[in-house]
Amino acid sequence: xxxxxxxxxxxxxxxxxxxxxxxxxxxxxxxxxxxxxxxxxxxxxxxxxxxxxxxxxxxxxxxxxxxxxxxxxxxxxxxxxxxxxxxxxxxxxxxxxxxxxxxxxxxxxxxxxxxxxxxxxxxxxxxxxxxxxxxxxxxxxxxxxxxxxxxxxxxxxxxxxxxxxxxxxxxxxxxxxxxxxxxxxxxxxxxxxxxxxxxxxxxxxxxxxxxxxxxxxxxxxxxxxxxxxxxxxxxxxxxxxxxxxxxxxxxxxxxxxxxxxxxxxxxxxxxxxxxxxxxxxxxxxxxxxxxxxxxxxxxxxxxxxxxxxxxxxxxxxxxxxxxxxxxxxxxxxxxxxxxxxxxxxxxxxxxxxxxxxxxxxxxxxxxxxxxxxxxxxxxxxxxxx
Amino acid sequence: xxxxxxxxxxxxxxxxxxxxxxxxxxxxxxxxxxxxxxxxxxxxxxxxxxxxxxxxxxxxxxxxxxxxxxxxxxxxxxxxxxxxxxxxxxxxxxxxxxxxxxxxxxxxxxxxxxxxxxxxxxxxxxxxxxxxxxxxxxxxxxxxxxxxxxxxxxxxxxxxxxxxxxxxxxxxxxxxxxxxxxxxxxxxxxxxxxxxxxxxxxxxxxxxxxxxxxxxxxxxxxxxxxxxxxxxxxxxxxxxxxxxxxxxxxxxxxxxxxxxxxxxxxxxxxxxxxxxxxxxxxxxxxxxxxxxxxxxxxxxxxxxxxxxxxxxxxxxxxxxxxxxxxxxxxxxxxxxxxxxxxxxxxxxxxxxxxxxxxxxxxxxxxxxxxxxxxxxxxxxxxxxxxxxxxxxxxxxxxxxxxxxxxxxxxxxxxx
Numbered sequence: 001x002x003x004x005x006x007x008x009x010x011x012x013x014x015x016x017x018x019x020x021x022x023x024x025x026x027x028x029x030x031x032x033x034x035x036x037x038x039x040x041x042x043x044x045x046x047x048x049x050x051x052x053x054x055x056x057x058x059x060x061x062x063x064x065x066x067x068x069x070x071x072x073x074x075x076x077x078x079x080x081x082x083x084x085x086x087x088x089x090x091x092x093x094x095x096x097x098x099x100x101x102x103x104x105x106x107x108x109x110x111x112x113x114x115x116x117x118x119x120x121x122x123x124x125x126x127x128x129x130x131x132x133x134x135x136x137x138x139x140x141x142x143x144x145x146x147x148x149x150x151x152x153x154x155x156x157x158x159x160x161x162x163x164x165x166x167x168x169x170x171x172x173x174x175x176x177x178x179x180x181x182x183x184x185x186x187x188x189x190x191x192x193x194x195x196x197x198x199x200x201x202x203x204x205x206x207x208x209x210x211x212x213x214x215x216x217x218x219x220x221x222x223x224x225x226x227x228x229x230x231x232x233x234x235x236x237x238x239x240x241x242x243x244x245x246x247x248x249x250x251x252x253x254x255x256x257x258x259x260x261x262x263x264x265x266x267x268x269x270x271x272x273x274x275x276x277x278x279x280x281x282x283x284x285x286x287x288x289x290x291x292x293x294x295x296x297x298x299x300x301x302x303x304x305x306x307x308x309x310x311x312x313x314x315x316x317x318x319x320x321x322x323x324x325x326x327x328x329x330x331x332x333x334x335x336x337x338x339x340x341x342x343x344x345x346x347x348x349x350x351x352x353x354x355x356x357x358x359x360x361x362x363x364x365x366x367x368x369x370x371x372x373x374x375x376x377x378x379x380x381x382x383x384x385x
Numbered sequence: 386x387x388x389x390x391x392x393x394x395x396x397x398x399x400x401x402x403x404x405x406x407x408x409x410x411x412x413x414x415x416x417x418x419x420x421x422x423x424x425x426x427x428x429x430x431x432x433x434x435x436x437x438x439x440x441x442x443x444x445x446x447x448x449x450x451x452x453x454x455x456x457x458x459x460x461x462x463x464x465x466x467x468x469x470x471x472x473x474x475x476x477x478x479x480x481x482x483x484x485x486x487x488x489x490x491x492x493x494x495x496x497x498x499x500x501x502x503x504x505x506x507x508x509x510x511x512x513x514x515x516x517x518x519x520x521x522x523x524x525x526x527x528x529x530x531x532x533x534x535x536x537x538x539x540x541x542x543x544x545x546x547x548x549x550x551x552x553x554x555x556x557x558x559x560x561x562x563x564x565x566x567x568x569x570x571x572x573x574x575x576x577x578x579x580x581x582x583x584x585x586x587x588x589x590x591x592x593x594x595x596x597x598x599x600x601x602x603x604x605x606x607x608x609x610x611x612x613x614x615x616x617x618x619x620x621x622x623x624x625x626x627x628x629x630x631x632x633x634x635x636x637x638x639x640x641x642x643x644x645x646x647x648x649x650x651x652x653x654x655x656x657x658x659x660x661x662x663x664x665x666x667x668x669x670x671x672x673x674x675x676x677x678x679x680x681x682x683x684x685x686x687x688x689x690x691x692x693x694x695x696x697x698x699x700x701x702x703x704x705x706x707x708x709x710x711x712x713x714x715x716x717x718x719x720x721x722x723x724x725x726x727x728x729x730x731x732x733x734x735x736x737x738x739x740x741x742x743x744x745x746x747x748x749x750x751x752x753x754x755x756x757x758x759x760x761x762x763x764x765x766x767x768x769x770x771x772x773x774x775x776x777x778x779x780x781x782x783x784x785x786x787x788x789x790x791x792x793x794x795x796x797x798x799x800x
Binding site: 024027029031032036037271275278331333337338380 | 416573581635642644646736776
């Protein structure tokens with residue numbers, strides 16, 4: 001019996017030390033060459049390029065309001081968690097406080113707007129400037145107006161709100177809802193201002209609805225502050241010549257339009273493993289419009305089989321100077337791998353990094369540009385045997 | 386009570402052996418030669434036979450389950466179970482240098498249930514390894530590091546039995562389901578961080594059936610009218626050729642994606658295998674055994690073509706066993722002692738050079754109860770050569786198996 005136990009322990013010990021080990025070069029010479037990776041490289045230029053409008057992302061950290069050149073931008077915001085009791089409160093005054101966080105245009109120019117009661121329910125995912133300006137979306141009679149000779153880049157502005165509008169926001173019943181928020185309509189002409197919205201990480205910078213009301217029992221003034229809600233802006237540009245320019249692709253934040261590129265990779269074998277694919281876009285500085293807020297970066301976004309950009313598959317550009325030109329490079333290996341595996345669309349959308357928060361314009365040379373400036377795709381691959 | 390303890394120890398050991406099977410699949414630690422064909426072919430008859438140079442096609446006795454030849458089951462008188470474990474160490478060298486690997490593998494489990502002792506009718510249920518793929522290689526240059534791993538292998542799940550239709554003739558039959566997955570992985574790490582590190586994995590699942598037929602004849606002396614040959618036993622075994630169905634899948638994995646790049650199916654030939662053996666018992670205590678085994682891989686096709694790295698496999702071995710004395714109180718006299726040698730012209734032909742191996746073997750069979758035994762076998766040998774861009778493996782294999790019996794399904798004669 002003792003022998004059996006001893007042998008059992010021996011087996012156990014041998015089993016435990018029989019572990020895996022790291023690979024080493026001994027015997028690598030036995031492997032057939034087909035096992036090793038053989039890298040090949042191919043380059044191609046965009047078959048076609050164009051620009052198209054899109055509805056920008058629903059989530060924004062800035063509400064852009066103002067007019068500059070041929071750009072106009074309107075904003076709308078709604079505060080949550082308004083107590084039902086506001087309908088019966090003796091509200092003395094109410095104001096919306098916004099903190100400036102961005103400008104596009106003349107930063108010293110006067111800024112003015114009118115505030116309007118919104119009459120319809122709305123969501124953040126599909127609202128455009130057309131829907132903001134549609135008849136019946138808001139009450140044309142302003143609840144208040146604001147004129148400021150200038151707004152500092154980190155200044156807060158206060159927009160008075162008619163107390164009857166606030167009282168009206170109180171829930172009338174379980175099925176009737178009146179709090180659709182307020183619309184900010186710009187009346188200035190030389191600047192678009194951006195205000196920090198509910199999504200910013202710094203809580204003090206978020207919009208506030210400050211209400212002062214008179215307590216009947218004590219006769220004292222008390223305040224209620226709300227700082228949660230949703231917002232959305234819609235912008236438009238008058239000049240639409242970009243849409244017919246085949247030599248360039250236009251990537252405009254905020255408004256928004258994106259560049260589209262189409263490639264032909266039929267020369268790549270079907271059983272290829274893509275180890276690197278890099279898209280190069282050359283910026284046309286003279287046509288682009290940036291300012292101090294611009295984030296000099298763009299996204300390449302994969303286009304799904306239905307022609308819609310898949311926001312989950314993207315690549316961020318890495319800009320660099322090449323022979324005096326600004327070049328954005330995107331690692332798009334995953335895109336090309338999907339194309340090889342039979343993706344129906346072999347297109348890439350180019351969008352701005354700050355698409356939902358700014359008005360920058362990136363203009364890149366397109367498929368009809370001189371050959372050295374065309375969008376170029378370089379692919380390093382190997383054959384899977 | 387003592388018997389129960391032994392049975393308990395046997396069951397515990399077998400459970401451990403089964404659990405240890407995980408080591409063989411989780412690790413990549415073995416010879417680079419297993420990259421080719423179906424990997425290293427495993428020919429395992431039992432730890433007893435392993436210690437006797439892997440010979441035993443003609444062995445017919447009560448105390449073990451002969452997995453080389455189903456006809457060898459005909460003498461089993463009590464329900465028998467056996468399971469094995471192998472610890473192996475590979476010390477490999479080539480022109481570049483040397484390295485070592487270790488691993489533990491499960492050597493299968495077998496049940497033999499006697500139905501009728503007079504007619505040698507015994508049923509067999511068995512699972513055994515058929516091949517092992519285990520390697521881990523690396524090639525590094527200024528652009529990338531390429532790691533190659535191979536794991537898996539084929540197994541057999543067999544149902545069979547034996548019968549003795551004539552006094553000195555035993556026949557056996559075994560239907561085997563061959564199955565298993567072989568996975569080969571290439572991992573590519575680029576020096577340039579802008580490249581996508583990737584892993585290409587090719588997985589092949591094999592499945593198919595084959596039949597093994599065996600015979601053992603004990604009447605050579607009578608046949609030749611030579612009384613000196615009466616202890617001679619001759620054995621023969623043949624395994625039918627089969628075509629394994631193989632489903633192959635290639636997957637490309639990067640940190641950004643998981644992409645099934647190709648799926649296909651095809652056939653892999655397992656060729657006809659023939660084995661001849663002889664055993665001679667002299668002085669009623671000493672066995673001499675000899676086997677020749679051949680499998681015609683030269684004509685085998687893998688996915689429609691013959692791999693250049695595969696050739697015919699021929700194995701020749703001799704073995705010796707000193708049987709234990711039964712009527713003795715001395716422990717060491719109740720131990721069986723075994724030794725052997727074999728030469729295996731493996732089915733590998735790499736860089737157009739045949740890969741052969743030579744092994745010396747030895748071992749003991751240690752009694753742990755009335756009819757239970759732990760068999761320990763040791764193989765030490767060499768494979769290949771370090772010249773011609775090949776690899777020389779020095780291989781040490783230690784096999785342990787437990788063989789025990791119980792009086793299940795035995796009809797007791799009425800008084």
